[in-house]
Amino acid sequence: MDGTRRRALLTGLPSVVAAVPGIVLLARAWDGLPEVVATHFGLGGAANGFGTRATLLGTVIVLPLVLGGLFGLIGAMTPGRRGAGFDPAKILGAASWAGGGLLGTIGVLLVLANRTATAERLPLGGLLLGLGVAVALGVVGALVMPRSTLQPGADVPTPALELGAGERASWSGSCSSVFVTALGGVLVVAGLLLFWATPGPAGAIMGAAGLLVLLFGSARTTVDRRGLTVGLGVFGWPRIRIPLEEVASASTEDVAALQYGGLGYRIVPGGVGVIVRPGPALVVTRRSGRRLTVTVDHPETAAALLNGLRSRAG
């Protein structure tokens, strides 16, 4: 079985399997269930939300299937290699098993609570039981999920570009994501509309979030005598700079989806990533050992130039 399918099954199946006891229980108890059932419980265990029997189908069957599908999809996209020092595959393994376990337990408890029509209470410690199951399964998930295969980026510095003593060179490149830009634009417009309809923090926050998303819809990277400059967003501002004196070496990497845990400004152990899209990226290692990864098209030339400038500066 190839790695992608294996990861998809390992992350997608737990939610589905964990839902089976609840589904069996629901099927057997169905005829005896009242028309109106408790669907939500307070922290003390007393029911505080009610719905028709059909809503149980959603919680017990549909929700786990959707969750399993989502986890499976993310599992398939999680790369067989790891970013700087942390392994997204292990975290995903834990999350998918824990999430599936929690939901499955809730499903069983929900049916049990409603089967005995007199006591619409979640059995004592139900929440604790669910959390306990989640933690236990989370540990199992992290253990069974195969470790990502490759060590963080091959990290072989790109061969330096030969530069004349007085030669000046400037490399500039960029990359953008239509999806992220569109998402940011939609958020900004929706935030403005919301603010116009009901002035308040909700619209303002949504608009601000949209602006933040827009910043990471594109990035312009420049390499020259001054070092590395990354300008974010359409206006190339704000900027991230690494002075040439601080550069230790540069290399390239092919960033896989979710390798840095998503898009945008990603802080990972050992460094920072400006991830606009999956694909080619420039990796700059600072003298302190910390790394900056910036997705950009044709990063080989940028890395070669940065190493050339670095070695000429001595």
Next chain:
Amino acid sequence: MTAVLIRVDPARPIPLADQIAASVRRGIADGAVAAGERLPPARELAASLDVSIHTVLAGYQKLRDEGLIELRRGRGATVRATTRPGHAAVLELARGLVDEARRHGLGDEELVDLVRTAL
């Protein structure tokens, strides 16, 4: 997306503006700069290379005269949609031929005749 490497060396006997134009030509020829894409804004490129903005603009104007790029106020320099990598490659070769001929003291008429006989 654009990815262009501009190299200039004041120690070479070729004007800096011509060196900038040659770098862009090579970028278009090897496919790193595709049709419809934007070149770095002149002001930013000038600061990056530590040359005058007029030098960069002179280089860009050369490329415009060759039909490779468009210069528009406010939009900056963009590679023309009709520009093909092969076109830029031939232009770059032609530049090289002219430079080489001049270096060897060949007159312009002589060079044109030479090219005509080669056709």
